[in-house]
Amino acid sequence: xxxxxxxxxxxxxxxxxxxxxxxxxxxxxxxxxxxxxxxxxxxxxxxxxxxxxxxxxxxxxxxxxxxxxxxxxxxxxxxxx
Amino acid sequence: xxxxxxxxxxxxxxxxxxxxxxxxxxxxxxxxxxxxxxxxxxxxxxxxxxxxxxxxxxxxxxxxxxxxxxxxxxxxxxxxxxxxxxxxxxxxxxxxxxxxxxxxxxxxxxxxxxxxxxxxxxxxxxxxxxxxxxxxxxxxxxxxxxxxxxxxxxxxxxxxxxxxxxxxxxxxxxxxxxxxxxxxxxxxxxxxxxxxxxxxxxxxxxxxxxxxxxxxxxxxxxxxxxxxxxxxxxxxxxxxxxxxxxxxxxxxxxxxxxxxxxxxxxxxxxxxxxxxxxxxxxxxxxxxxxxxxxxxxxxxxxxxxxxxxxxxxxxxxxxxxxxxxxxxxxxxxxxxxxxxxxxxxxxxxxxxxxxxxxxxxxxxxxxxxxxxxxxxxxxxxxxxxxxxxxxxxxxxxxxxxxxxxxxxxxxxxxxxxxxxxxxxxxxxxxxxxxxxxxxxxxxxxxxxxxxxxxxxxxxxxxxxxxxxxxxxxxxxxxxxxxxxxxxxx
Numbered sequence: 424x425x426x427x428x429x430x431x432x433x434x435x436x437x438x439x440x441x442x443x444x445x446x447x448x449x450x451x452x453x454x455x456x457x458x459x460x461x462x463x464x465x466x467x468x469x470x471x472x473x474x475x476x477x478x479x480x481x482x483x484x485x486x487x488x489x490x491x492x493x494x495x496x497x498x499x500x501x502x503x504x
Numbered sequence: 505x506x507x508x509x510x511x512x513x514x515x516x517x518x519x520x521x522x523x524x525x526x527x528x529x530x531x532x533x534x535x536x537x538x539x540x541x542x543x544x545x546x547x548x549x550x551x552x553x554x555x556x557x558x559x560x561x562x563x564x565x566x567x568x569x570x571x572x573x574x575x576x577x578x579x580x581x582x583x584x585x586x587x588x589x590x591x592x593x594x595x596x597x598x599x600x601x602x603x604x605x606x607x608x609x610x611x612x613x614x615x616x617x618x619x620x621x622x623x624x625x626x627x628x629x630x631x632x633x634x635x636x637x638x639x640x641x642x643x644x645x646x647x648x649x650x651x652x653x654x655x656x657x658x659x660x661x662x663x664x665x666x667x668x669x670x671x672x673x674x675x676x677x678x679x680x681x682x683x684x685x686x687x688x689x690x691x692x693x694x695x696x697x698x699x700x701x702x703x704x705x706x707x708x709x710x711x712x713x714x715x716x717x718x719x720x721x722x723x724x725x726x727x728x729x730x731x732x733x734x735x736x737x738x739x740x741x742x743x744x745x746x747x748x749x750x751x752x753x754x755x756x757x758x759x760x761x762x763x764x765x766x767x768x769x770x771x772x773x774x775x776x777x778x779x780x781x782x783x784x785x786x787x788x789x790x791x792x793x794x795x796x797x798x799x800x801x802x803x804x805x806x807x808x809x810x811x812x813x814x815x816x817x818x819x820x821x822x823x824x825x826x827x828x829x830x831x832x833x834x835x836x837x838x839x840x841x842x843x844x845x846x847x848x849x850x851x852x853x854x855x856x857x858x859x860x861x862x863x864x865x866x867x868x869x870x871x872x873x874x875x876x877x878x879x880x881x882x883x884x885x886x887x888x889x890x891x892x893x894x895x896x897x898x899x900x901x902x903x904x905x906x907x908x909x910x911x912x913x914x915x916x917x918x919x920x921x922x923x924x925x926x927x928x929x930x931x932x933x934x935x936x937x938x939x940x941x942x943x944x945x946x947x948x949x950x951x952x953x954x955x956x957x958x959x960x961x962x963x964x965x966x967x968x969x970x971x972x973x974x975x976x977x978x979x980x981x982x983x984x985x986x987x988x989x990x991x992x993x
Contacts, residue, residue: 465782466786467807470794482782483627485782485786486627486782
């Protein structure tokens with residue numbers, strides 16, 4: 424799966440989790456950019472991404488990923504290019 | 505020597521350490537801090553109890569190095585569970601059981617600090633150091649051991665061992681922050697406590713408005729005491745060239761309870777989120793519960809079911825950490841869980857109501873109302889926290905609403921609670937200073953603002969605060985303001 428393709432999928436997941444069709448995620452998107460992305464929603468988001476893309480984040484990754492770009496890095500590492 | 509930062513001997517101790525710190529070569533300065541931390545522990549209490557934090561560090565050190573060496577994930581997990589069980593077991597044993605064991609200084613704080621590090625090593629986001637003494641400094645660091653902040657090794661651990669050259673600006677700014685902390689504790693907190701003690705120790709004589717007033721005073725007593733202690737701890741650290749995490753961010757300006765907990769005792773909240781809440785939500789049980797809820801109750805309600813359940817456990821833990829008694833479990837735990845759950849469930853209703861009344865969501869008046877509401881809710885929690893028991897708290901709350909006596913505001917009765925007219929004026933003026941500084945602090949660091957002023961302005965502001973604190977501060981017995989001033993000569 425290409426990086427672009429993953430971003431497309433993530434867009435859908437984010438829109439579904441946050442109930443907001445206008446969300447477009449980019450490399451630098453962080454929790455500060457999306458209103459409802461607080462610590463409560465973070466785990467829901469991670470779980471939804473895992474289910475949709477068939478990946479598994481470690482707890483270390485869950486608490487240290489800084490933006491969507493880093494999330495995509497981890498996904499690519501797991502499923503390959 | 506008393507353990508508190510405001511005791512005279514502690515100040516002497518700190519001054520000595522500061523001088524020693526910069527007399528030593530930069531590479532060895534962490535050693536000075538370790539020696540100081542051990543000396544502080546030995547001098548301020550029952551010295552033998554230092555074995556507890558040292559043992560905790562030793563167990564953590566061994567556990568972390570084992571985890572790095574072991575490849576088998578089950579065995580690694582076993583090591584983590586064993587270390588966690590031992591550290592938490594000791595905490596629970598010392599704090600919550602009536603075994604008559606003396607609890608060592610700061611056990612609630614250093615346990616979290618050390619345990620967080622061990623868990624991060626397990627998750628491979630932090631590395632254990634080779635030198636045990638360095639870990640001992642991290643666990644025993646004297647400015648933070650008494651009441652936090654809870655540290656996070658992966659963010660603020662390594663700096664302890666780096667060489668910190670003398671930096672005049674850092675030292676000055678650190679000292680300035682300490683003065684602000686002394687102002688909060690000695691001038692405000694100590695005054696507030698007089699009113700609080702009068703009413704809380706004899707609440708039958710002081711119903712109605714007295715209880716509201718005393719509880720608000722307690723809110724400020726606790727806030728200025730705790731956050732003032734943090735100003736001193738972080739200020740001291742700054743004079744050593746160390747940057748510790750902030751624990752407070754003007755919490756009483758919060759508009760919701762969740763926001764309040766992101767601004768009050770921040771490092772505890774972050775710890776609980778990372779090491780209790782997240783792992784809990786990621787367990788198989790909660791994943792299953794989430795799936796089941798989504799199918800049966802729909803997306804939104806299903807999500808609420810899991811988060812509310814996990815939050816119940818989280819808030820119970822937060823309350824329990826404050827103390828085993830139900831007054832803590834309710835007052836700084838489950839009550840807040842209730843607030844958040846009710847708030848979330850009612851939110852659609854509130855939204856509709858506001859739309860009907862045509863109040864714009866961001867209006868100033870609404871924000872102010874929200875701030876007041878949040879402060880009121882937090883204060884109800886403080887009644888439990890401060891009262892002797894849950895039963896006392898409930899009686900007090902009933903008397904707070906049941907008795908209507910606003911007349912006491914005008915007839916002078918309030919000046920019989922421990923602060924006479926002059927003292928009350930000092931208290932109110934000091935609270936106003938705190939309020940203005942907090943407002944300014946929201947936009948930019950007040951110390952940096954002052955720094956950019958001309959020398960005479962800077963000089964006057966800082967010395968005014970210093971002398972205000974020295975002259976109007978309350979000191980314990982045998983520690984009068986006069987004595988303090990004279991010992992300076």
